[in-house]
Amino acid sequence: AVVSTQSTGVKQSKENPEKCIVETTVKAAAGHGSPLDKMYEEALRQTCEQMVILTAHPRTCIQVIVQIESEDGSILAVMKNALCLALMDSGVPMKGMFAGVSCVQQENGELFWDPTAEEEEESTAKYTFVYENGAKNAIFTHCTGESSIEQFMLALQKSRQVACEVFGFYRESFEKLLRKDVRFQMMLPPVIKGEILEDPEP
Numbered sequence: 001a002v003v004s005t006q007s008t009g010v011k012q013s014k015e016n017p018e019k020c021i022v023e024t025t026v027k028a029a030a031g032h033g034s035p036l037d038k039m040y041e042e043a044l045r046q047t048c049e050q051m052v053i054l055t056a057h058p059r060t061c062i063q064v065i066v067q068i069e070s071e072d073g074s075i076l077a078v079m080k081n082a083l084c085l086a087l088m089d090s091g092v093p094m095k096g097m098f099a100g101v102s103c104v105q106q107e108n109g110e111l112f113w114d115p116t117a118e119e120e121e122e123s124t125a126k127y128t129f130v131y132e133n134g135a136k137n138a139i140f141t142h143c144t145g146e147s148s149i150e151q152f153m154l155a156l157q158k159s160r161q162v163a164c165e166v167f168g169f170y171r172e173s174f175e176k177l178l179r180k181d182v183r184f185q186m187m188l189p190p191v192i193k194g195e196i197l198e199d200p201e202p
Helices: 036-053 074-091 117-122 149-180
Strands: 003-006 022-029 061-067 098-103 111-113 127-134 138-145
Touching: 022 149, 036 061, 036 074, 036 138, 061 074, 074 098, 074 127, 074 149, 098 138, 098 149, 111 149, 117 127, 127 149, 138 149
Parallel strands: 022 061
Antiparallel strands: 003 061, 098 111, 098 127, 127 138
């Protein structure tokens, strides 16, 4: 995923004097875009508008481009996580991190996370959840297939635990990135998008 901000050339009809606007584009691995890609674009835009501090840069445009190189399941959750990392890397002001989690339900009711395309085809229901890193509340849900309320709530609850692992991966990745930068070598504990890591033991 690539994130860029544009302060000039924004169409006057789209320009907002109070906040920035968000444009998302999903490019398929091959061929032309499909209606499913449009759904992905709308889902990415919704999460971006929820988690970015839009009022920080009025009259500007945040452009998000996601290029699908290959696909083997869990694509929407993967794109959500790529979006979060791209926003963090670009320095766009955010309310916090967010993490996407994909889960499928088999005929026997068993849940599997990070499913492959084959596992998705064999499932009776497929869920995608996005959680924010504060209270770990779900800010986005998407479900296809047959699912009862009880099954949905179970998947929602257990996927929250998986999201915590994704947040841990974010922190480790950016801590390594910052430690490679000389300007941040003396900054301990490192601050990553509003989260302060625990002080190292003396």
